Amino acid sequence: MAHTHADTPAFDPLDPHGQNQPGHGGHATHVIVTPFMLRSVLAILLLFTAATVGMAQLEMWAQPFFGIALPKWVNVVGVLAIATVKSILVVMFFMQLRYDNPMNSLVLVASIFCLVIFISFTAIDLFTRGAIDPVKYGQVTKGGTGAMVAAAGGKPMYQAAKDRLIEAHGQSHFEALEHATHAHHPHPADHSWYPTDENSPNKTRRRTGMTDALKTDAPAPAADHAHPH
Missing domain, CATH: 1.20.5 (Single alpha-helices involved in coiled-coils or other helix-helix interfaces)
Structure with missing residues (x-):
């Protein structure tokens, strides 16, 4: 069966791409929002801005007048709700997402x-940075407070252990153990148990003060023990 083809239109120098020819020029165009719509949206945005300020002023007036204290979330939820509506209007009409893909x-x-x-x-x-666990309330106590330990009896844990040891073996036994412990592991504040301040193969004492390393004085001449020949 023979098919007829449409004749090729003549070249138009004023329309070289044939956009005005039949079957062309049907491309989608951008939506042009009317000035009335834009002004209306702008007026609504200004109205919501005034509502935000009015809500803050209303809260400041209502609390002392009625003698109430509104929780903070009331103001936050109200302001965020107004801001959300304003944002939706902006993206729908000013950004034209309502008419876009x-x-x-x-x-x-x-x-x-x-x-x-x-x-x-x-x-x-x-x-939550200001939140503290209940077990960490209060100041740190040396040896622990013993409040969470039933055997401590409300005393610091080290004191409760010391009392139990003295009660079981006597004061003299505790003092002997304390003396032996300090002899092997002396505390810095307990100088009475330090046997010496000199260095030894087991420990090193830090030296303080000036040394002779930075002196600029010439050393004293050594005695001449040479014999004349």
Whole structure:
């Protein structure tokens, strides 16, 4: 069967690509938002801005007037709700996502979702830095407070162990053990148990003060023991 083909239109120098020819020029065009719509959205945004300020002023007036203390989350939730509505209006009409490819809206929503996750985990760290475990309350006590140990009887753990040892073996036995312990492991503040301040193969004492290494004086001449020949 023979097919007829449309004649090739003549070349038009004013339309070299044939955009105005039949079957051409049907490409999608961008939506032009009317000035009335833009002004209306702008007016709504300004209204919500005034609502944000009014909400803060209302909270400052209501608390002393009614003698109440509103929790902080009330103000935060209210302000964030207004800011969310304003952001939606901006991206829908000023950024024209309402008329654009839905994929662009999906990319924006996914980006905001990732940002919320990042801020949430950061907030978990920031808002809990002042939290302290109950077992860590109060100042640190040498030897522990013994409050969590039943056998300590409310005393520091080292004191409770010392009392049990004295009660079981007597004061003289405890003093003998203490003397032997200090002899092998003397404490820096207990100088009475230091046998010597000199260096030994088992320990080294740090020397303080000036040494002769930086002196510029010439050393005294050595005695001449040479015999004349």
